Structure formats: structure tokens, C-alpha cells
Amino acid sequence: MARKTPEIPGSSLADIAFMLLIFFLVTTTMDVDSGLERKLPQWQEDQVEDDSQIKERNVFVVLVNRDNNLLVEGDVIRIEDLRERAKEFMANPYNEDNLPEKVLEEVPFFGPVEITKGVISLRNDNDTKYGTYLAVTNELVGAINELREELSKSKFGKSYDKLETEEQKAIRTVIPSKISEAEPKGKNI
Numbered sequence: 001m002a003r004k005t006p007e008i009p010g011s012s013l014a015d016i017a018f019m020l021l022i023f024f025l026v027t028t029t030m031d032v033d034s035g036l037e038r039k040l041p042q043w044q045e046d047q048v049e050d051d052s053q054i055k056e057r058n059v060f061v062v063l064v065n066r067d068n069n070l071l072v073e074g075d076v077i078r079i080e081d082l083r084e085r086a087k088e089f090m091a092n093p094y095n096e097d098n099l100p101e102k103v104l105e106e107v108p109f110f111g112p113v114e115i116t117k118g119v120i121s122l123r124n125d126n127d128t129k130y131g132t133y134l135a136v137t138n139e140l141v142g143a144i145n146e147l148r149e150e151l152s153k154s155k156f157g158k159s160y161d162k163l164e165t166e167e168q169k170a171i172r173t174v175i176p177s178k179i180s181e182a183e184p185k186g187k188n189i
Contacts, residue, residue, distance in 0.1 A: 058100040060089040060120045064136055066127035079135050086143035090118050090175065109155070109170045116176070123182040137179075144177045151175060 062082070063071040070077055072085055092099035100118030107113050120140055124133055145160075148171050152160040156167060163171065 064124040066125040068132040082139040
């Protein structure tokens with residue numbers, strides 16, 4: 001009597017392969033890309049300013065070179081110190097001559113208030129690391145957000161996020177987010 005070789009049951013192999021595929025898809029972790037979360041402002045024809053109209057004192061120059069060094073207004077500083085420098089520039093609490101000018105405007109909930117004409121100009125080198133660029137941009141946006149949060153708490157007694165839409169709009173008018181990102185330069189920053 002010839003011995004029969006045992007067969008491997010093939011009917012459930014497809015089911016097993018499918019289950020393994022699902023298992024590995026569910027248990028695999030994916031790296032989350034880092035990036036900038038930005039909401040672009042509405043285009044407004046009446047607020048477009050020509051570069052020649054912006055005075056030097058109204059521009060806060062931030063440069064990042066290919067070695068990821070930060071140059072702010074001619075001074076080499078650490079990224080950790082950028083937020084405070086940007087806040088001081090945008091707020092100009094004592095109307096100093098070396099900080100941006102202010103213009104008097106009527107703003108709902110505030111009445112007549114002085115609004116900065118300051119613009120933060122960010123430029124980086126083509127070889128700047130993306131992580132450094134993100135850190136610098138986050139500090140600049142964080143400075144504006146902190147100023148808005150401080151104003152919100154002092155004027156309305158609550159966090160900016162908890163304000164009504166019209167109150168938030170008024171805060172954004174008083175503390176505008178004017179960050180200009182120039183096209184990256186080559187290796188000559």
C-alpha cells in the first residue's frame with residue numbers, strides 16, 4: 001500500500017494572509033509630518049502697501065543662514081529669545097523711536113486705539129534646515145498669539161479662544177499678524 005503524502009489545506013490560507021495584512025496595518029505606527037498650521041488672511045486691496053512705503057523702523061528683520069544661525073535686527077540670538085524680541089517689537093509699549101510707528105484707529109470694543117505698523121520680515125537660506133525654519137516661524141507666530149492672549153485677558157477677562165467671533169476680530173485688528181516671508185536666498189545670508 002502506497003503511502004499518501006498529507007496535503008496542506010489551502011482553503012484557509014487566503015483568510016490567514018488577509019488577517020495578517022490587517023493585523024500589520026492596524027499595529028504599524030506612522031510618523032506624523034510636522035508643518036505649519038496657517039490660516040491665510042483674506043486679500044484686501046485697500047491694505048496693500050508698497051515696499052517703498054514701509055519705513056525701516058517698522059520692519060523687524062529675522063534672518064536664518066545655512067548654518068541655522070539666527071540673526072535678528074543685526075544681532076545673533078538664540079531661537080528661545082526670539083519670541084520676547086518679536087513681542088517687544090510688535091507691542092512697542094513705550095512708543096520708542098527705534099520700534100514701529102503706531103496709527104490711531106477706531107476699533108469695536110476698544111474705541112480709539114493705537115495699532116502698530118510693524119512688519120516681521122523672515123528670510124532664510126536655501127540650505128536652512130526645515131526644523132530650524134519651523135522653530136523660528138513658530139516663535140514668531142507664538143509672539144503674536146501671546147500678545148493677543150494677553151490683550152484678551154486684560155480687556156475681556158477670558159482666553160482668546162473663548163471670545164466671540166467679533167471680539168476675536170477686534171483683537172486681531174489691534175494686534176495684527178504681519179509676517180512677511182521672503183523667498184529664500186542662496187548661500188549668501
